[in-house]
Amino acid sequence: MVASVLVTGELLTIGEVARRSGVEPSALRFYEAEGLVSSERTSGNQRRYHRDVLRRIAFIRIAQRVGLSLDEIRRALAELPEGRTPTVADWARLSKRWRARLDEQLHLLEQLRDDLSSCIGCGCLSFRACRLYNPDDGAAALGTGARYLLGDSSADVIGRRRR
């Protein structure tokens, strides 16, 4: 019943942005509160978005897939030029950095898989000898956020001799 398209061609309502981007209105408000996107307001205090917010949201979602936190994404977005609308080159410059990050993640994952392969035969799961349990890279980039596999004060883990 109510028009679902603003035909002015200029500004988008939060509902339109949500439908076009696949991001819930609640998330859009959240992003705004976090300083990731911005909007104008009507006289009645409703949000109106410029069209290029869609590209910004795409950037955010892809960056999340790459593994960035919203905090990192905010810092990345802060490097966009102020005043003018970002160009294709601006966006490409930012996303170029992801490549190295993805390569690193891939490397860690491959290493984990290979360690696992060589360990499956032995089934040792030992704190002292097992590479699976004692990766030298420290942080594991998988699971819920990046958390450390081992505590820092694990002298016993390292120092313990066989027997």
Add this chain to the structure above:
Amino acid sequence: MVASVLVTGELLTIGEVARRSGVEPSALRFYEAEGLVSSERTSGNQRRYHRDVLRRIAFIRIAQRVGLSLDEIRRALAELPEGRTPTVADWARLSKRWRARLDEQLHLLEQLRDDLSSCIGCGCLSFRACRLYNPDDGAAALGTGARYLLGDSSADVIGRRRR
């Protein structure tokens, strides 16, 4: 001052398990509350652990690195034989399944990297054409837990034709 090693050779205190495994006592209590590990108690209600709890904890931590939730890990551990101490073969059997999971994660990550490579030139970040934003695999296994990149009701995202 106080003995830091129980020389009975039989049971371990929570502090010893923590030191040897690199897992905090609070986490060990948490795992017990969650049914992932078990312990006996002294007459004074303190925990005493059998030595093979160390292997169980190693299993848990490695499984987390592979990307399993504690819930999945609990279900995996439930398949261990009851009564007898698990053998090396028991542990190997459980961890063999991780291989496929890691391969799948690697595949998704490689695909994301390749999509990114081919997109960096264009910098499009477009909701309609960009493979980065429209992966067919649906869930992204990165970042905080597994969440969906796109909402389910994103008809506009999919159905929108150019211009």
Add this chain to the structure above:
DNA sequence: GTACGACCTCGAGTTCACTTGAAGTCAAGG
């Protein structure tokens, strides 16, 4: 026997990225 560190429970707090709900306002078709 006393000191002191290690241990106990239980409830609340943390982080991240949102979602949900309540209570109320705006905008546009009819």
Add this chain to the structure above:
DNA sequence: CCTTGACTTCAAGTGAACTCGAGGTCGTAC
């Protein structure tokens, strides 16, 4: 003008995997 859906704010809730603190007990060396 009225209805209805879309919008507003703000506070609180979610879930995963823990951590922290308070208030109290245990266990061992001296």
